[in-house]
Amino acid sequence: MKKLYTWTNTLNSLFWARVVDSTNLDVRSLSAFRILLGTFLLATYIPGFSWIAEVPQALFNPPVLSIANLFNKFPDISFFFALDCLVLLSLVGLTLGIKARLSTLLFLISWTIGLNFKFSFGKIDHSLLLLSALLFCMAFSGWGRKLAILPDNKTKFDSTSKSLSLLSVLLCFAMFTAGIIKAMNWIDFDLDANGFLSWHRSGYFQNGRQHLLAPYVNYFPAIVVEFFDYAAVGFELSPLLFLLHSRKGWRLWLLTACTFHMANTLMLNILFVLNFLAYIVFVDFTWLYDKFQQLKNSLYVKYCAFAAIALIVLFRGLHIFNYDILLSPLTHNETWLAKQWLDLAIWGVSILLIVKSLNQKNTSDHEDVREIEKKSAVGATL
Amino acid sequence: MFSLRFTIILLAILIVPCLIRLKYDLEPYPAVMLPSGARKVQVGSDKFEVSYSAIYAMKKDGNWNNVDVKSLFDPIPSHYHKYILSNEFGLRESQETSKLGKTHPILVKLNILKNRVATEQDKNEVKQWLRNKLREQNFSDDKLKIIKKEEIISIPDGENLSAKITDEKVIYLD
Numbered sequence: 020m021k022k023l024y025t026w027t028n029t030l031n032s033l034f035w036a037r038v039v040d041s042t043n044l045d046v047r048s049l050s051a052f053r054i055l056l057g058t059f060l061l062a063t064y065i066p067g068f069s070w071i072a073e074v075p076q077a078l079f080n081p082p083v084l085s086i087a088n089l090f091n092k093f094p095d096i097s098f099f100f101a102l103d104c105l106v107l108l109s110l111v112g113l114t115l116g117i118k119a120r121l122s123t124l125l126f127l128i129s130w131t132i133g134l135n136f137k138f139s140f141g142k143i144d145h146s147l148l149l150l151s152a153l154l155f156c157m158a159f160s161g162w163g164r165k166l167a168i169l170p171d172n173k174t175k176f177d178s179t180s181k182s183l184s185l186l187s188v189l190l191c192f193a194m195f196t197a198g199i200i201k202a203m204n205w206i207d208f209d210l211d212a213n214g215f216l217s218w219h220r221s222g223y224f225q226n227g228r229q230h231l232l233a234p235y236v237n238y239f240p241a242i243v244v245e246f247f248d249y250a251a252v253g254f255e256l257s258p259l260l261f262l263l264h265s266r267k268g269w270r271l272w273l274l275t276a277c278t279f280h281m282a283n284t285l286m287l288n289i290l291f292v293l294n295f296l297a298y299i300v301f302v303d304f305t306w307l308y309d310k311f312q313q314l315k316n317s318l319y320v321k322y323c324a325f326a327a328i329a330l331i332v333l334f335r336g337l338h339i340f341n342y343d344i345l346l347s348p349l350t351h352n353e354t355w356l357a358k359q360w361l362d363l364a365i366w367g368v369s370i371l372l373i374v375k376s377l378n379q380k381n382t383s384d385h386e387d388v389r390e391i392e393k394k395s396a397v398g399a400t401l
Numbered sequence: 402m403f404s405l406r407f408t409i410i411l412l413a414i415l416i417v418p419c420l421i422r423l424k425y426d427l428e429p430y431p432a433v434m435l436p437s438g439a440r441k442v443q444v445g446s447d448k449f450e451v452s453y454s455a456i457y458a459m460k461k462d463g464n465w466n467n468v469d470v471k472s473l474f475d476p477i478p479s480h481y482h483k484y485i486l487s488n489e490f491g492l493r494e495s496q497e498t499s500k501l502g503k504t505h506p507i508l509v510k511l512n513i514l515k516n517r518v519a520t521e522q523d524k525n526e527v528k529q530w531l532r533n534k535l536r537e538q539n540f541s542d543d544k545l546k547i548i549k550k551e552e553i554i555s556i557p558d559g560e561n562l563s564a565k566i567t568d569e570k571v572i573y574l575d
Contacts, residue, residue, distance in 0.1 A: 077491030141484025
C-alpha cells in the first residue's frame, strides 16, 4: 500500500513538473496579458443581464443542477442592475489592476451568476467556458502584482506556474469531453456518413450561416469531409499528449486550436472568438510588459488610457439602464458578417503570436521554477 | 506543485459532472464540459431535412400571418427561442420535469428537481407580454399559433422541395 502511494505520488509530481515545464511564464507576461484581456472585454464584450428582468416569470426554466435552480423565479430588476454594475466595475478593476485578484473573482462570480439566469431559458451556452476557466486560474496567478494601480500583495495563494498548469489541464479536459463522444461516432471509416457536414448543413440551412466559405463546403469531396471528422477528433483528444511532450508541443497544439477555430469561422460560420484569450495566455508577453512600462511614464498616454476607459464605462453604464443606446446602425446580416471578419482577424493575430512564441525559451520567474524542481526531486527519491 | 490530494479532488470535480450528464442527462452549471455535437448526416444525399417552429398570428383581415420572431421574443437571444417554444411560453405543464421526477424520485425529494408549473399570475403575465408584442406588429392579440414544420431542401441550390406541418397548436391569450 505504501509502495502504491509512493509510486502514485511520484507520478503526480512528475506529471505536474512536465506540465509546468510546458506552460510556465513570467508573472510580468501575465500582468501585461491582464491589461490586454481587460481592454478587449471592455471594448467588445461586456455581459449585460438587466434585460432578463423584463421577461415574464413563466419562461423561467433554470438548469436543474445550478444556483439559479434555488430560485423560484427570475430575481427583481434591482438584482440585475446591481449585477451589471458589479460586472462592469470589477472588469475595470481587473484591467487597471485595482486589487486585480479580488476584481477577477468578483467579475467571475457575478458573471457566472448572471449567465446562470441567462441560461434559464432552457439552454446552457458553452462558448464562454474556456474564458471562465481562464479567469478562475488567473485570479491566483499573481497577475495583479505588476502594472497595477493598486497592486495585489504577494500571498501563498498566488503562483504563476500553478495557475497556468491548472488552466492547461482544464483545457485538455474540456476538449476531451467534446472529443470522446465524437470519436465514438465519427471514427467510422464510412464515407457515406459524416459529422462535419451535420454541423455545416444545420447551420447553413437552419441558421442562415451562409457566409465566407460556407457555400463552397457543399462541393467538398467525401474524402475531404471525412478527413475533417478525423482531424476534429484528433485535435480534441490530443492536447494532453502535446502538453506532456514539451513546451513547443503545447504551443503547436495551441496553434492547431487557433487554426481549427479559424477554419470553423470560414467554413461553418461558428464564432467562438473569446476562446482565443485562453490560448494566447500561454504566449510570452514580457515584450508587451516592457512596452507598458515605457508608456506608463508618459502622462499623455495615461490620460488617453483613462479617457478611453471612462468613455467605455460611460457607454456600458448607460447601456445597463437603456439597452437601445448601443444599437448598431448595421443590419442584422451586416453585423453578423462584421463579427465574422473580426473573428478571423483575431484568430489570425493569435496564430501569428503563437508562431512567434514557438521557439521562445522558458522565461519564467526563477524562484517558482526552483521550488518546482525541489519538489519533483523530493517526490522522485521517496 | 499540486499535491496528490489536490489532483484527486480535481479529477473528482471534473469527472463527476460528466458522469451525471451521462447517466441522468442533466448538466450541472458551472462544469468543465463542452458539447460534442456528434451527429452525422448522409454524405451522398442531395436533400436535407430541416425542422423548425414558426409562429403565426391573425391580422385584422382574419388571415394567419408569420410573426417576426426576433421582435416577438425581444430581448431574449434567438438561440433560446426553440426551447421557449417547446415549453409553449411556459403555458403548459413541464412534462420533461414530470418524466425525470418519475425516474429520479430522490432528486424530487431533495427539492433539486422541481415541478415548474407556472402559476396563474405567471401565465397572465406572459399572456399580457405576448399580447403587447403582437399589438406592436399589428396583429390581433387574442391568440397565436405555433406550427412545427418539416422541410426538405435541395442541397445544390437551396430550393425548398417540400414542406409539411407536423404539429399545430393555438395558444389563446385572453
